[in-house]
Amino acid sequence: xxxxxxxxxxxxxxxxxxxxxxxxxxxxxxxxxxxxxxxxxxxxxxxxxxxxxxxxxxxxxxxxxxxxxxxxxxxxxxxxxxxxxxxxxxxxxxxxxxxxxxxxxxxxxxxxxxxxxxxxxxxxxxxxxxxxxxxxxxxxxxxxxxxxxxxxxxxxxxxxxxxxxxxx
Numbered sequence: 001x002x003x004x005x006x007x008x009x010x011x012x013x014x015x016x017x018x019x020x021x022x023x024x025x026x027x028x029x030x031x032x033x034x035x036x037x038x039x040x041x042x043x044x045x046x047x048x049x050x051x052x053x054x055x056x057x058x059x060x061x062x063x064x065x066x067x068x069x070x071x072x073x074x075x076x077x078x079x080x081x082x083x084x085x086x087x088x089x090x091x092x093x094x095x096x097x098x099x100x101x102x103x104x105x106x107x108x109x110x111x112x113x114x115x116x117x118x119x120x121x122x123x124x125x126x127x128x129x130x131x132x133x134x135x136x137x138x139x140x141x142x143x144x145x146x147x148x149x150x151x152x153x154x155x156x157x158x159x160x161x162x163x164x165x166x167x168x
Contacts, residue, residue: 023151024071024105025051031112031142032067049090050100066100071152073108074135076159079166080125081106081115082132088124091117103141107154109167113138135166 029039029052038055042048052067068091074081081104083091094100095118102115113135120137144152 020152020154021069021071023148023153025069027105027112027144027148027151028052028067028069028103049094064098066094066098068100068102069105070102071105071107073106073154073156073160074104074166075132076108076163078132079135080132081113081135081138082127082130085126085129085131088121088131092121095121104138105144105152107144107149107152108156108160108163109165110149111143111167112141113167114141140167 025041029041032039032052032054036056040053040055042051050066051069054065054067056063068083068087070081070083083102091100091102100117102117103112104115105112115133115138120133123133123137125132
């Protein structure tokens with residue numbers, strides 16, 4: 001029996017953060033369906049610039065939006081939420097042709113809120129590899145149910161002990 005120096009690689013789809021993101025995407029897809037949208041998620045295990053394309057009949061035509069889903073808590077220091085800077089530049093390109101909404105599934109706030117990217121991208125605050133937006137630029141879309149919060153599986157850290165929730 002020989003020794004192998006090959007470490008087992010964890011597939012991207014098996015990472016805990018990816019699994020949590022998948023749960024957030026399912027929560028968003030369900031919400032959009034209930035709002036009358038036809039939802040088209042990206043193919044599993046393939047990189048895509050957005051998580052969901054959604055289409056809704058409107059006035060004899062259609063509304064089409066790109067939806068990016070982020071499943072993590074807001075910042076604990078400021079009333080802000082953030083995304084990776086690389087994603088910011090991708091989204092800037094997308095909004096040249098399509099409306100883009102970022103839907104945050106936030107276990108600390110226990111709700112889902114929307115950031116209309118085209119309306120706020122110029123008010124971004126850059127900090128190293130992240131960029132941040134004020135929660136006041138976001139709109140609460142729905143409260144998360146106890147089952148959804150359990151499904152996400154986020155455990156609060158001590159950093160959030162004295163943080164006040166922004167969304168009622």
